[in-house]
Amino acid sequence: MSAFGFQLLATDGMARRGRIETAHGTIETPAFMPVGTAATVKAMTPEGVRATGAEILLCNTYHLMLRPGAERVARLGGLHRFMNWPAPILTDSGGYQVMSLASLRKLSEAGVEFQSHLDGSRHLLSPERSIEIQHRLDATITMAFDECTPYPATRDQAATSMRLSMRWARRSRDAFVERPGYAIFGIVQGGVYPDLRAESVAVLAGIGFHGYAVGGLAVGEPAHERNATLEATTPALPADRPRYLMGVGKPADIVAAVARGIDMFDCVLPTRSGRTAQAWTREGPLNLRNARFAEDDTPLDPACACPTCRGFSRAYLHHLIRAEEMLGPMLLTQHNLHYYQDVMAGLRAAIVEGRFAAFHDAFMASPAARTGAASQEGSDG
Amino acid sequence: MSAFGFQLLATDGMARRGRIETAHGTIETPAFMPVGTAATVKAMTPEGVRATGAEILLCNTYHLMLRPGAERVARLGGLHRFMNWPAPILTDSGGYQVMSLASLRKLSEAGVEFQSHLDGSRHLLSPERSIEIQHRLDATITMAFDECTPYPATRDQAATSMRLSMRWARRSRDAFVERPGYAIFGIVQGGVYPDLRAESVAVLAGIGFHGYAVGGLAVGEPAHERNATLEATTPALPADRPRYLMGVGKPADIVAAVARGIDMFDCVLPTRSGRTAQAWTREGPLNLRNARFAEDDTPLDPACACPTCRGFSRAYLHHLIRAEEMLGPMLLTQHNLHYYQDVMAGLRAAIVEGRFAAFHDAFMASPAARTGAASQEGSDG
Numbered sequence: 001m002s003a004f005g006f007q008l009l010a011t012d013g014m015a016r017r018g019r020i021e022t023a024h025g026t027i028e029t030p031a032f033m034p035v036g037t038a039a040t041v042k043a044m045t046p047e048g049v050r051a052t053g054a055e056i057l058l059c060n061t062y063h064l065m066l067r068p069g070a071e072r073v074a075r076l077g078g079l080h081r082f083m084n085w086p087a088p089i090l091t092d093s094g095g096y097q098v099m100s101l102a103s104l105r106k107l108s109e110a111g112v113e114f115q116s117h118l119d120g121s122r123h124l125l126s127p128e129r130s131i132e133i134q135h136r137l138d139a140t141i142t143m144a145f146d147e148c149t150p151y152p153a154t155r156d157q158a159a160t161s162m163r164l165s166m167r168w169a170r171r172s173r174d175a176f177v178e179r180p181g182y183a184i185f186g187i188v189q190g191g192v193y194p195d196l197r198a199e200s201v202a203v204l205a206g207i208g209f210h211g212y213a214v215g216g217l218a219v220g221e222p223a224h225e226r227n228a229t230l231e232a233t234t235p236a237l238p239a240d241r242p243r244y245l246m247g248v249g250k251p252a253d254i255v256a257a258v259a260r261g262i263d264m265f266d267c268v269l270p271t272r273s274g275r276t277a278q279a280w281t282r283e284g285p286l287n288l289r290n291a292r293f294a295e296d297d298t299p300l301d302p303a304c305a306c307p308t309c310r311g312f313s314r315a316y317l318h319h320l321i322r323a324e325e326m327l328g329p330m331l332l333t334q335h336n337l338h339y340y341q342d343v344m345a346g347l348r349a350a351i352v353e354g355r356f357a358a359f360h361d362a363f364m365a366s367p368a369a370r371t372g373a374a375s376q377e378g379s380d381g
Numbered sequence: 382m383s384a385f386g387f388q389l390l391a392t393d394g395m396a397r398r399g400r401i402e403t404a405h406g407t408i409e410t411p412a413f414m415p416v417g418t419a420a421t422v423k424a425m426t427p428e429g430v431r432a433t434g435a436e437i438l439l440c441n442t443y444h445l446m447l448r449p450g451a452e453r454v455a456r457l458g459g460l461h462r463f464m465n466w467p468a469p470i471l472t473d474s475g476g477y478q479v480m481s482l483a484s485l486r487k488l489s490e491a492g493v494e495f496q497s498h499l500d501g502s503r504h505l506l507s508p509e510r511s512i513e514i515q516h517r518l519d520a521t522i523t524m525a526f527d528e529c530t531p532y533p534a535t536r537d538q539a540a541t542s543m544r545l546s547m548r549w550a551r552r553s554r555d556a557f558v559e560r561p562g563y564a565i566f567g568i569v570q571g572g573v574y575p576d577l578r579a580e581s582v583a584v585l586a587g588i589g590f591h592g593y594a595v596g597g598l599a600v601g602e603p604a605h606e607r608n609a610t611l612e613a614t615t616p617a618l619p620a621d622r623p624r625y626l627m628g629v630g631k632p633a634d635i636v637a638a639v640a641r642g643i644d645m646f647d648c649v650l651p652t653r654s655g656r657t658a659q660a661w662t663r664e665g666p667l668n669l670r671n672a673r674f675a676e677d678d679t680p681l682d683p684a685c686a687c688p689t690c691r692g693f694s695r696a697y698l699h700h701l702i703r704a705e706e707m708l709g710p711m712l713l714t715q716h717n718l719h720y721y722q723d724v725m726a727g728l729r730a731a732i733v734e735g736r737f738a739a740f741h742d743a744f745m746a747s748p749a750a751r752t753g754a755a756s757q758e759g760s761d762g
Binding site: 311316 | 419420421423424425426427428448449453456457458463464465675676678688692693694696697700701703704706707708710711712
């Protein structure tokens with residue numbers, strides 16, 4: 001089992017081309033992680049997810065601790081075996097979902113007491129328990145337990161929240177059981193306040209993590225605030241560790257964040273869109289429910305090589321959606337994930353070949369940069 | 382394009398091993414046809430269906446005439462291209478669904494006037510229109526338009542209904558446009574009355590069809606009545622044409638019907654069961670929702686080589702079903718279709734090797750012959 005490691009293969013401006021080595025295999029960066037909330041990427045087989053080019057999944061601690069339960073997953077051999085995904089898995093800490101999904105939440109220095117949204121059972125999620133759950137799930141990459149600061153937040157609110165997250169980060173790091181090829185990432189908070197972000201980075205770097213995530217974005221802030229926050233944050237992060245922007249985003253958001261030094265992404269958008277008739281394509285987002293596709297015999301994205309685009313017409317996809325057939329979400333999700341991975345492959349090639357700025361500008365000027373639906377951090381439920 | 386043909390390769394008692402040649406490829410018999418009601422086998426890609434061993438699908442004329450419409454499918458290149466299934470397709474005539482699903486039905490010598498269950502629009506389904514629709518859909522095998530006699534029916538009711546179906550069979554045959562490699566099958570009716578079945582067979586054989594279906598069974602009659610009706614019917618059918626028992630059934634029903642000379646089957650059971658947590662296995666039907674599977678780390682059917690059984694545990698399938706994840710129906714449907722095709726392959730091998738009686742008896746004595754859910758003719762909706 002190899003050690004966890006990050007190689008920086010090339011840079012182009014702030015953009016980075018890297019490679020993460022883990023106990024469960026290699027991840028080429030910039031990388032996009034499909035979301036497999038409940039130990040399944042909705043409407044996809046793991047084999048199908050892999051065929052899109054994905055090398056790592058994100059699974060949600062909050063959902064899995066409630067059903068089927070971390071102890072049960074551990075007894076069944078861990079998440080990789082349980083869901084038949086032998087490649088790397090990153091689990092979030094549960095901190096975001098517990099605040100957005102659970103009821104009767106009580107936040108204290110200890111952690112968050114809450115009631116399950118499934119059956120009302122009472123639970124405590126603390127840094128120690130979150131890390132233990134992620135260990136039992138056998139996460140390749142564990143995330144520190146944090147509070148995702150809401151947007152908007154005053155400077156005082158953001159500071160108080162960030163400092164709690166930093167104390168929790170210390171406890172998370174202490175609770176993490178080191179194993180070769182496994183990692184724990186810290187999460188930078190601080191809202192849209194550059195000095196708070198700098199304070200958070202300094203605390204986390206002082207503790208020392210295998211990678212660093214930028215949290216508290218993709219929560220409703222305008223793109224220019226997100227970009228300014230990234231510009232104030234990523235240069236201070238250790239250059240020899242991977243950087244992960246949580247919950248982002250639309251294709252254009254990802255391209256913009258790679259330009260600002262981010263290596264890893266996750267978002268529910270390609271999968272959730274696939275279940276609501278929206279396709280992400282080189283021609284921008286398309287809503288396949290629209291009657292204009294009823295007799296459109298062309299592929300979803302004529303330049304795409306995915307099985308959906310090779311085998312089926314827009315007219316057929318339109319029919320499946322109108323008839324509420326499961327194959328509609330299956331084929332659209334497959335395409336969307338494939339398209340996202342194509343964007344990532346394009347980014348990686350552009351950085352290596354020293355033409356990232358041209359790639360970025362061409363992408364931003366193309367229909368592919370159009371936005372059609374909300375981007376958000378979270379679980380795919 | 383080869384002519385439509387049927388070769389009888391071997392017989393063993395009444396059981397027959399055959400091969401059907403069509404414009405769209407070959408079908409080894411006894412054959413099971415998965416149901417793709419609305420131009421999709423629910424929860425499966427066509428590639429996935431093919432990988433189970435299926436060589437022919439059944440699609441439903443009633444559903445497709447209403448959505449997306451036969452003329453639209455024709456403009457989009459026919460059903461094979463539309464749904465990306467280049468292999469043979471059999472379409473039913475719509476006669477069964479129009480009586481079971483449509484509203485405000487008015488049956489006359491001309492046909493059936495009805496209102497769509499989707500949008501209330503008014504339609505006429507007649508022998509001529511049914512055959513025209515199936516032609517536009519590009520069905521490899523077209524079914525004559527008939528009335529499926531309900532069960533129970535008095536002798537008079539069954540006779541009146543059967544004779545109407547025979548007049549419609551004549552009109553269906555006249556409306557059928559002959560093309561190399563395409564076929565039209567007549568449908569024997571007559572309820573559970575041997576003399577009416579004999580009359581129906583004589584009329585249909587006099588008209589002359591490429592194959593013969595036994596209709597009006599799998600509609601609630603006890604197994605011994607179905608078997609007696611088959612025994613009174615199949616010996617009279619032309620031996621050099623394929624014989625199709627519509628809407629059957631559970632694995633044991635299929636084995637029993639092959640013993641009585643049937644070559645082709647269709648049923649919604651493997652697909653519908655797959656969406657209601659029921660698996661068909663060598664150990665009999667299993668309901669994966671059951672809590673006893675929550676920590677069962679064994680495959681669904683340890684003797685099965687399908688991707689579901691090779692990749693996933695009962696515990697994982699149980700989790701997917703409890704969490705209402707789409708992958709649950711996807712994996713269970715995949716297994717069920719694979720299992721049904723395994724049963725058919727076992728039947729074919731047993732006939733060729735002259736050990737059908739032993740296969741039959743062993744199957745009927747095994748847990749695989751257990752029945753867990755209703756079998757029925759129909760569409761998979």
